[in-house]
Amino acid sequence: xxxxxxxxxxxxxxxxxxxxxxxxxxxxxxxxxxxxxxxxxxxxxxxxxxxxxxxxxxxxxxxxxxxxxxxxxxxxxxxxxxxxxxxxxxxxxxxxxxxxxxxxxxxxxxxxxxxxxxxxxxxxxxxxxxxxxxxxxxxxxxxxxxxxxxxxxxxxxxxxxxxxxxxxxxxxxxxxxxxxxxxxxxxxxxxxxxxxxxxxxxxxxxxxxxxxxxxxxxxxxxxxxxxxxxxxxxxxxxxxxxxxxxxxxxxxxxxxxxxxxxxxxxxxxxxxxxxxxxxxxxxxxxxxxxxxxxxxxxxxxxxxxxxxxxxxxxxxxxxxxxxxxxxxxx
Numbered sequence: 061x062x063x064x065x066x067x068x069x070x071x072x073x074x075x076x077x078x079x080x081x082x083x084x085x086x087x088x089x090x091x092x093x094x095x096x097x098x099x100x101x102x103x104x105x106x107x108x109x110x111x112x113x114x115x116x117x118x119x120x121x122x123x124x125x126x127x128x129x130x131x132x133x134x135x136x137x138x139x140x141x142x143x144x145x146x147x148x149x150x151x152x153x154x155x156x157x158x159x160x161x162x163x164x165x166x167x168x169x170x171x172x173x174x175x176x177x178x179x180x181x182x183x184x185x186x187x188x189x190x191x192x193x194x195x196x197x198x199x200x201x202x203x204x205x206x207x208x209x210x211x212x213x214x215x216x217x218x219x220x221x222x223x224x225x226x227x228x229x230x231x232x233x234x235x236x237x238x239x240x241x242x243x244x245x246x247x248x249x250x251x252x253x254x255x256x257x258x259x260x261x262x263x264x265x266x267x268x269x270x271x272x273x274x275x276x277x278x279x280x281x282x283x284x285x286x287x288x289x290x291x292x293x294x295x296x297x298x299x300x301x302x303x304x305x306x307x308x309x310x311x312x313x314x315x316x317x318x319x320x321x322x323x324x325x326x327x328x329x330x331x332x333x334x335x336x337x338x339x340x341x342x343x344x345x346x347x348x349x350x351x352x353x354x355x356x357x358x359x360x361x362x363x364x365x366x367x368x369x370x371x372x373x374x375x376x377x378x379x380x381x382x383x384x385x386x387x388x389x390x
Contacts, residue, residue, distance in 0.1 A: 062087045062119050063271065066108060066152060067128030069096040071229050071387035072167065076125070076264040077102075083268070091117045092128070097385045108148030114155045123163045123271055126152055126203075131169070131192050134333050138191055145195035146202065153206040163215040164203055165270050167263075170222045170256075170281055170350050172197040178254070181351035182220075182279045190339070207277055217270045219263075221282040222350055226260030226368070227375040230388045233257065234376065235335065240297045241377040246309045248316035249345040251291035256283040256350045259368035262361040269359045281352040284365040290344075296366075300373045316341045 063080060065073050068090030077099050080088050089104060090096045091114070096103035106113035108128045118124065130144035149166075156164060170176070171193030173184045188194040200218055207216040225233035239245040262284055270278070288296070311319075320338035327334055363371070375381065 061085065061271070062089070062122040063125060064089050064091055064118050064122040065125045065127060066091045066114075066118075067126065068092055068099075069094050069103060070127060071226070071231075072224060072260055072263055072267075073127045074098045074387070075226070075260045076127075076267055079261075079264050079268050087119075089117070089119060089122070108151055109143050111151040111154060114151055115158065118155050118159050118161070120159045122159065122161055123165070124152060124156060124161050125165045125167075125267060127167050129167075129169075129192075129196070134327075134337070135191075141191040141195040142198075145192075146198045149199035149202040153202060156206060157209075162210075162213050162275075163217075163271075163273075164206070165217040165219065165267055166200065166203050167267070168196045168200050168218050168220045169193060170220050170348070172200070172220065173350075175346055176348075176350070178347050178349045179351045180281075180349075182281055182353055204277060211275065213275055215273050215275050215278070217273050217278045217280070219267065219270070219280050219282050221258045221263055222256040222348065224258045224260050224263055225372060227372055228381075228384050228386050229260065230386050232340075236293075237297055237373060237376065240294055241301050241303070241373070243303060245294065246311060247290065247294070248311045248341060249290075249313045251294070251310070252289050253345055253347045254287045254289045254349045255293070256285075256287050256348055257365070258282050258284050259361070259363055259365065259372075261363050261368070265362050266354060266359055269357070280354050280357065281350045282354060283350050283352045284361060284368065286365065287349050296369060297373060300370055301377055313341075313345050316345070 063086050067073050068077055069092035080086050089102050091104050091106050093107040104117035106117040128148055130140045172186050172188050173180050174187040174189040176184055186197055203216050207214045263282055317338055320336050320341035323334045323336045324338050
């Protein structure tokens with residue numbers, strides 16, 4: 061089996077590549093707009109916005125894993141969401157037709173549900189609140205159309221992960237853990253809201269598991285359980301690094317939201333980007349708890365969530381590896 065990982069130079073893609081490299085029955089290639097620092101010998105530079113570049117990079121009859129996405133909250137110009145997420149999906153499907161590809165695994169996002177009710181599973185209402193979630197759902201429809209062209213032979217797996225964390229990622233979860241570890245963390249809101257999160261090694265393992273899925277459309281949220289409340293998460297992190305477990309400073313939600321809105325105004329006036337915004341405060345204080353059919357598929361995550369958090373905390377804040385490559389994402 062040949063596996064082509066589109067967007068394979070990024071955080072999840074590098075972890076997935078590491079897993080698949082250990083599988084002697086697979087031939088692997090990475091397709092990305094930038095080269096792979098971890099696996100340069102199997103990487104091909106191609107932007108999903110260029111169908112000609114994709115044609116030159118994607119092998120015949122490969123299984124395509126599409127991890128490529130434009131996903132930050134502050135992307136400019138906003139047209140990039142459509143160009144990368146939607147038109148990129150169209151280009152991938154066109155190349156898949158030409159290259160006799162019959163299996164595509166697409167990493168979408170739980171952002172397609174928007175601010176969803178607690179426990180939303182794969183049957184939940186699609187109601188994205190931002191361009192990222194909207195365009196990822198449009199991309200899902202593009203891939204579904206490709207699968208319907210030959211439903212008896214084509215397999216489409218749509219995986220909707222919640223926020224993904226792990227060693228060497230510099231996204232939102234890392235920023236939260238860093239603030240807690242520094243002792244300068246300020247809780248916004250009551251801290252009783254719960255969050256579903258996913259460890260990168262487990263997400264990669266599920267993608268590997270999905271390589272064996274047959275024809276049809278398979279849709280899964282990906283969540284590692286149990287879900288933590290923000291208070292529980294702060295307590296766990298501080299206990300792991302040996303800091304006091306009490307949260308010393310709390311701000312009401314409305315104060316945090318006002319601060320975020322102020323940063324939004326300054327950003328609009330100056331053109332600068334800031335780590336604080338109204339939407340990020342709102343996301344921080346919201347419940348984001350999802351159900352998942354993954355367990356019914358027979359898959360067992362290789363790393364329990366408590367171990368995954370401890371691994372990440374030790375790697376980043378107790379025994380940091382400063383020479384390693386870092387990945388910057390939401």
